[in-house]
Amino acid sequence: MHVPDGFINAPVSAAAGLAAAGAVAVSLRGARRELDDRTAPLAGLVAAFIFAVQMLNFPVAAGTSGHLLGGALAAILVGPHTGVLCISVVLLMQGVLFADGGLTALGVNITVMGAVTVLVAYGLFRGLVKVLPRSRRSVTVASFVASLVSVPAAAAAFTAIYAIGGTTDVPLSKVLTAMVGVHVLIGIGEAVITTATVGAVIAVRPDLVYGARGLAAPLKLRVGGELVDATPAPAPVEPVAARSTKKVWITGLATALVLAGFVSFYASASPDGLEKVAADQGIDKKAEEHAAADSPLADYGVSGLTDARLSGGLAGTIGVGGTVLVGTGVFWAVRRRRAGAPAPAERETV
Template identity: 65%
Template sequence: MHVPDGFLDAPTSVATGAVAATAVALSLRGARRELDDRTAPAAGLVATFVFAAQMINFPVGAGTSGHLMGGALAAVLVGPWTAVLCVSVVLVVQALLMADGGVTALGTNITLIGIVTVAVGYGVFVVLRRVLPKRLSMVAPAAAVGALVSVPVAALVFTLLFSVGGNVPVDLGAVLTAMLGWHTVIGIGEAVVTGLVVASVVATRPDLVHGARPLLVERELELRTGVVR
């Protein structure tokens, strides 16, 4: 999903850069409400994990490989605002130090991987958390589904950007088919990794999982109500 330099024209790159800069600025404020002295170290650990996981590619067929994007995973673990910052830091380091994704396309990559996947993944997770049974065991499956949906949606958004400012002479229909097809498969891998990681953390320290906190609060209220009765 890392977009290289020159793949999109200058106006599109500038526009996505403005979107990314605005999102990062808003996330700096929002992260203050999500983190405290106890949970702040988790943000660094999540960024480190996403960075390492994105370096590991897994084959999806026909010579194509995929890697974890990490937006949904980060959002469930540390909150959506903090997740945008974590993934953005990873993308900046990759672009500047490892030539993974173009520097001029950094705004585009942050928009796709650091904003779209976080917003879609966490949005789906929150909806599922409301409709599924109010149990901690449902956190990981909801996170996995959010991760699964977030990847092809990011691919769709890229295709829309390409239709507006694509610099490469490739048929738009071919781009749409390839992006959605392969990223649906990649999304399955994203869902498996996200589900396993979230499940392991919930099993040991659910209080550190941002997405599990509402369930913990409800459980505590139920216990207090039971004591009063």
């Protein structure tokens, strides 16, 4: 659902840019509370993984494909504020290096694909987790529902922005129906990918899933015929090495590289949901050429390489590597700023 240049007029694009900047600013502050020494590098990995999976378009209807948006996945794995930053990093890399998503529409894309998906998905996820039994299965069920709903919600948000600043005159009711309809189907694929990924991480390291923290059900004892909470024993102190995230990080990065460098060659070549609706409804009449169309990595291929498999695979590998480096750098900087901030008592004495 990468909105290109020319779909939305300049004033509304600028307003969306301000909204996106505000969302990023709020997320930078919130991410300081979510990130620690273990999760900061994992957040960069999550961004790289989302970049890789977004290259895997899957068919959803005749002549239409979809791809992961990733807001729900990022929010559940590393937290909602960090999730917005993950998607923002991915969109920035895609727009600047790969000419995917307009540069003037970057604010629209961050607002729709980042802020809206995270807000809707994580809000619904937390609500479901509170009413469902406190178990890992509940986390995966909540992940499925939250990610499914987040995609048509993003489609509706795009339609609302288009209603205000669209550059072509088309019946908005038809646009809304078409956008939401096809993105409900895409949402099913999003839900499957999100649930599988969250479930895989929970299976090996539940402590690394932000949305699963504090969900362990208390031990119950029967006393006098009634169930009461048992007093938990002091948790053993685990050595730092036992809590290392190195294996998870290496496995996740290797998976992302394989997906982007090899599996992406077999992705569907059909237009995605927004591209299909735009062509059918005439939204794309005033679409503009991307400012980075001459990038050596434009359209996820390496300029000068004639072998499509090698060109796409190398571009995907570069994208994953670049995203993990930029993302990890951003999240480490956020983490270091939190670590270096004076305590409230210290600030009061200044």
